[in-house]
Amino acid sequence: MSFLFAPCRPCSPKPFQILLISVTWLCSSARTSVESRPPGLTFFFGTKTRYEEVNPFLQENPLLVTGKQDLLPNTCTPLKIVSVIRHGTRYPTHKQIKKMKKMHDLILKQKGIGSELVERLQQWEMWYEDWMDGQLVKKGEQDMRNLAYRLASLFPSLFTEERLKQSKMTFTTSSKHRCVDSTKSFISGLVHDYFRFPQTPESGLKDLPGMEPVINDTLMRFFDHCPKFLVEVEDNDTALHEVDKFKQSPEMKKVIQKISTLLDVPEQELSADLIQMAFFICSFELAIKNIVNSPWCSLFDEEDARVLEYLNDLKQYWKRGYGYDINSRSSCHLFQHIFQHLEIAVTESKSSQQVSIPVVMQFGHAETLLPLLALMGLFKDETPLTAENFISQTERKFRSGHIVPYASNLAFVLYRCDMAETQREKYQVQLLLNEQLLHFPHSHSSLCLFEEMKEQYGHLLDGCAISTECAIVKTNRSSEDEL
Numbered sequence: 001m002s003f004l005f006a007p008c009r010p011c012s013p014k015p016f017q018i019l020l021i022s023v024t025w026l027c028s029s030a031r032t033s034v035e036s037r038p039p040g041l042t043f044f045f046g047t048k049t050r051y052e053e054v055n056p057f058l059q060e061n062p063l064l065v066t067g068k069q070d071l072l073p074n075t076c077t078p079l080k081i082v083s084v085i086r087h088g089t090r091y092p093t094h095k096q097i098k099k100m101k102k103m104h105d106l107i108l109k110q111k112g113i114g115s116e117l118v119e120r121l122q123q124w125e126m127w128y129e130d131w132m133d134g135q136l137v138k139k140g141e142q143d144m145r146n147l148a149y150r151l152a153s154l155f156p157s158l159f160t161e162e163r164l165k166q167s168k169m170t171f172t173t174s175s176k177h178r179c180v181d182s183t184k185s186f187i188s189g190l191v192h193d194y195f196r197f198p199q200t201p202e203s204g205l206k207d208l209p210g211m212e213p214v215i216n217d218t219l220m221r222f223f224d225h226c227p228k229f230l231v232e233v234e235d236n237d238t239a240l241h242e243v244d245k246f247k248q249s250p251e252m253k254k255v256i257q258k259i260s261t262l263l264d265v266p267e268q269e270l271s272a273d274l275i276q277m278a279f280f281i282c283s284f285e286l287a288i289k290n291i292v293n294s295p296w297c298s299l300f301d302e303e304d305a306r307v308l309e310y311l312n313d314l315k316q317y318w319k320r321g322y323g324y325d326i327n328s329r330s331s332c333h334l335f336q337h338i339f340q341h342l343e344i345a346v347t348e349s350k351s352s353q354q355v356s357i358p359v360v361m362q363f364g365h366a367e368t369l370l371p372l373l374a375l376m377g378l379f380k381d382e383t384p385l386t387a388e389n390f391i392s393q394t395e396r397k398f399r400s401g402h403i404v405p406y407a408s409n410l411a412f413v414l415y416r417c418d419m420a421e422t423q424r425e426k427y428q429v430q431l432l433l434n435e436q437l438l439h440f441p442h443s444h445s446s447l448c449l450f451e452e453m454k455e456q457y458g459h460l461l462d463g464c465a466i467s468t469e470c471a472i473v474k475t476n477r478s479s480e481d482e483l
């Protein structure tokens with residue numbers, strides 16, 4: 001979907017603005033058709049972005065497979081697919097739901113006749129409840145079922161009924177309920193939607209050996225098991241100082257002023273966090289309920305959306321991406337695990353054996369994918385994202401909403417090419433992100449010889465031991481030095 005210009009801002013009823021009201025009315029009436037379509041903010045929601053934003057054709061047909069022409073020619077046979085998949089669309093976390101209530105209460109306590117927008121916001125029902133806490137929503141289940149159907153359709157020689165029955169597919173997941181439920185939905189999409197096994201209560205997945213999710217947080221939540229990351233980033237209040245600084249930036253202050261005027265709420269009662277939360281309510285209403293004209297969206301225009309997107313991207317950059325080396329280094333075990341799967345398949349193929357596990361599906365979080373992508377050098381900008389360079393980073397590569405929306409997925413596909421002129425060229429790997437070809441940074445090609453990949457990433461295979469990378473190094477300063 002080409003994002004549309006933002007909906008008109010309803011203006012507050014002040015006498016001197018009669019002329020502006022009439023102009024604004026004309027503007028809004030001209031844009032009524034825009035109001036009836038998704039607001040022009042949908043590609044700025046960062047990690048709260050719908051999957052459909054990166055593949056807009058899915059809005060019309062969620063089962064449409066478009067990438068077949070991008071795959072290797074029939075002279076090359078897919079041997080294995082290893083994927084890392086973010087869970088589907090989810091509810092806000094309880095942390096965010098608390099902020100939602102605070103923001104909505106600020107608006108509810110407004111007395112007298114406010115603007116039409118304030119009234120719409122006051123009439124809006126705060127339907128989010130603490131129990132939701134990041135759980136997968138129905139749309140998220142559908143995200144996963146549809147993704148399973150599309151991946152199987154893209155690689156029918158890998159996703160065969162025979163392999164399904166012989167439990168030659170593995171499904172590993174983070175322990176978080178949204179990931180476990182995403183895995184179950186993905187499997188159900190394969191079994192019932194793609195292979196069309198009858199979906200009856202008794203035809204549970206238990207009848208299919210090996211079709212149960214296996215929880216492995218060492219792999220899918222590696223950041224929780226890396227002491228150096230926990231101490232230096234997760235539990236370090238100063239780690240996100242660039243995020244904190246941007247919350248006080250001129251760009252953010254301008255957004256706060258705008259919202260203060262629109263809501264007639266004193267600026268000192270607002271904050272970047274609360275305004276980001278209002279922006280996220282717009283995203284959740286769209287992603288979860290497909291509400292395209294939420295009053296929360298009418299608070300923002302594209303200029304605001306770009307600032308709020310950058311605030312979220314700064315968090316992801318410094319907490320999950322290139323901000324600190326440990327963010328990506330903590331994902332080495334996952335990368336090595338993926339590569340090992342490919343290497344085993346090459347070995348099996350070279351000895352003319354059947355590939356033992358041709359399908360490896362792994363379900364995690366945005367914070368599983370972002371460090372892994374950073375480790376591979378993907379979406380790296382020349383200049384770090386900071387609180388000071390919002391303007392110059394307008395065309396940045398690191399835009400979390402374009403990389404890790406809900407249901408985002410990174411796939412390594414191993415092929416055997418029998419017509420290859422040399423043994424070195426026989427095994428090749430294609431990289432796909434969100435079902436689209438992704439170029440390896442070292443070659444700017446989406447195709448890499450397996451041997452070349454081994455050479456390019458050898459430093460991660462041999463020189464990145466989690467026990468060393470995640471160890472907390474005690475400084476040898478004496479206690480006096482620390483006084």
Ligand SMILES: O=P(O)(O)O[C@H]1[C@H](OP(=O)(O)O)[C@@H](OP(=O)(O)O)[C@H](O)[C@@H](O)[C@H]1OP(=O)(O)O
Nearest residue numbers: 047048086090092093095096319364365366367
């Ligand atoms: O700001 P919230 O609470 O939504 O942040 C979540 C993470 O959501 P995200 O920032 O990625 O939109 C959530 O990642 P997800 O991929 O599972 O949605 C993460 O698991 C959760 O712990 C929160 O991350 P945080 O870094 O602890 O804020």
